[in-house]
Amino acid sequence: xIHNFYILKKNGICIYHKKFGSLEEDPQSIGGFLTAISxxxxxxxxxxxxxLATANYKFVFRTDDKFTFVTFTDNQDNQSEIHRIMExxxxxxxxxxxxxxxxxxxxxLKYFEIFDSTLTKILKDFQ
Numbered sequence: 001x002i003h004n005f006y007i008l009k010k011n012g013i014c015i016y017h018k019k020f021g022s023l024e025e026d027p028q029s030i031g032g033f034l035t036a037i038s039x040x041x042x043x044x045x046x047x048x049x050x051x052l053a054t055a056n057y058k059f060v061f062r063t064d065d066k067f068t069f070v071t072f073t074d075n076q077d078n079q080s081e082i083h084r085i086m087e088x089x090x091x092x093x094x095x096x097x098x099x100x101x102x103x104x105x106x107x108x109l110k111y112f113e114i115f116d117s118t119l120t121k122i123l124k125d126f127q
Contacts, residue, residue: 002085002123003057004072007093007112008035009102015067016093016112018119023072027109034059034070051079062086066102069093085126092118 003021006014012035017027034052038061041049052059053075060082062069069086094100096115 001077002071002073002082004030005089005119006031006034006070006072008068008070010068011035015109016115017109018116020123021072034061035068038063038068060086062090064090066100081126085122088122089119092122 001021003019004023005016005018005020006027007016008014008031012032014027014031017030023030037052038049041047048061048063050061052061056075058073058075058077060071060073060079062083069090071082071086073082093115096118097112
């Protein structure tokens with residue numbers, strides 16, 4: 001089950017968040033933490049992080065040249081399916097917001113709430 005979905009700028013600012021399940025943390029705190037881990041991985045290992053897992057949950061990452069898309073899911077969820085969902089969400093996000101620039105500093109979480117229905121529909125299609 002996907003519990004949360006995030007879209008992060010390269011600097012860790014969360015521009016979009018949708019909660020479906022259990023994680024109750026501030027999206028900006030999550031964004032900063034996940035971006036710090038991702039940057040650390042890139043700096044030390046030379047690779048982008050793809051998954052951050054615990055015994056019961058995992059964060060799955062999909063990074064492109066503009067943003068990082070992250071899902072918080074149950075650890076037993078099929079990772080290939082999660083990646084397929086994330087790719088569909090990513091494409092739909094860019095279709096809904098075609099003029100989005102990664103370096104714009106004034107994004108507000110409320111601005112992207114219109115994407116909630118698209119994300120919900122995509123996730124229902126995979127149930």
